[in-house]
Amino acid sequence: MTALNEAYPAARTQDELSRNLAAVRARIDAAARRAGRDPAEVRLLPVSKTVELERIRLAYAAGCREFGENKVQEAEIKSSALAELPALRWSVIGHLQTNKARQVAAFASEFQALDSLRVAEALDRRLQAAGRALDVFVQVNSSGEASKYGLEPAAVPAFIRELPAFHSLRVRGFMTLALLSPDAAKVRGCFVLLRGLRDRLRQDAPAGVELQELSMGMSGDYEIAVEEGATVVRVGQAIFGSRALPDSHYWPTGPNTQEHPA
Numbered sequence: 057m058t059a060l061n062e063a064y065p066a067a068r069t070q071d072e073l074s075r076n077l078a079a080v081r082a083r084i085d086a087a088a089r090r091a092g093r094d095p096a097e098v099r100l101l102p103v104s105k106t107v108e109l110e111r112i113r114l115a116y117a118a119g120c121r122e123f124g125e126n127k128v129q130e131a132e133i134k135s136s137a138l139a140e141l142p143a144l145r146w147s148v149i150g151h152l153q154t155n156k157a158r159q160v161a162a163f164a165s166e167f168q169a170l171d172s173l174r175v176a177e178a179l180d181r182r183l184q185a186a187g188r189a190l191d192v193f194v195q196v197n198s199s200g201e202a203s204k205y206g207l208e209p210a211a212v213p214a215f216i217r218e219l220p221a222f223h224s225l226r227v228r229g230f231m232t233l234a235l236l237s238p239d240a241a242k243v244r245g246c247f248v249l250l251r252g253l254r255d256r257l258r259q260d261a262p263a264g265v266e267l268q269e270l271s272m273g274m275s276g277d278y279e280i281a282v283e284e285g286a287t288v289v290r291v292g293q294a295i296f297g298s299r300a301l302p303d304s305h306y307w308p309t310g311p312n313t314q315e316h317p318a
């Protein structure tokens with residue numbers, strides 16, 4: 057996020073949600089064209105964490121058919137409460153503990169925060185049991201911040217080589233969170249790093265591992281991400297309005313954060 061303190065107006069009605077969705081989409085399209093890209097290459101994933109069911113229904117009515125959620129429990133509750141909505145997909149975009157793999161295998165269509173073989177193994181086992189497959193993105197720490205989840209870039213090639221063993225995981229590409237900084241050049245550097253990694257590794261990716269996708273960019277920085285090659289942007293507040301909870305509630309912010317992979 058470049059605009060750390062930016063306030064996003066709340067969208068309470070279907071019309072307001074439609075307007076925000078259209079505005080974000082228009083900015084994505086413009087950013088893609090600036091970079092000489094086809095806007096159709098960029099998928100907008102609306103992020104609905106903390107958004108109540110009522111407004112998720114309105115967003116569905118406004119045309120959304122997928123939502124990203126950071127926390128497994130919140131996602132699971134919402135997915136079962138909204139199970140009657142046809143063709144609705146859920147993407148888990150936050151860190152996963154192995155003891156939640158069963159839930160994710162049951163309801164999610166996509167998992168964007170794969171950063172350990174233990175989680176890959178746990179998911180694959182649960183998916184096999186459920187007879188399902190899951191699209192996954194490998195999360196990369198592109199910011200160099202010790203507090204972020206995700207693999208160090210240098211660890212990614214070896215990690216990728218292990219993934220074909222997990223037959224139920226369909227590896228699609230990489231996901232990252234950029235530096236939380238008002239310095240656009242530094243934010244852009246994170247996206248450039250991820251794209252460079254994808255471009256290098258794509259050439260000799262193992263069979264069955266597809267490294268096409270780059271999930272990068274959020275409300276504060278998605279236009280920069282699109283200019284640098286994002287194929288998925290994860291946007292919450294610019295669609296639904298500012299969240300009451302600070303981002304530190306969702307992301308580890310300090311060295312003492314529990315569950316952080318050392």
Ligand SMILES: *Cc1c(COP(=O)(O)O)cnc(C)c1O
Nearest residue numbers: 103126149274275290291292293
């Ligand atoms: C919350 C979240 C987003 C969206 O952030 P906004 O500021 O609401 O656009 C994107 N990615 C992840 C991993 C998130 O947790």
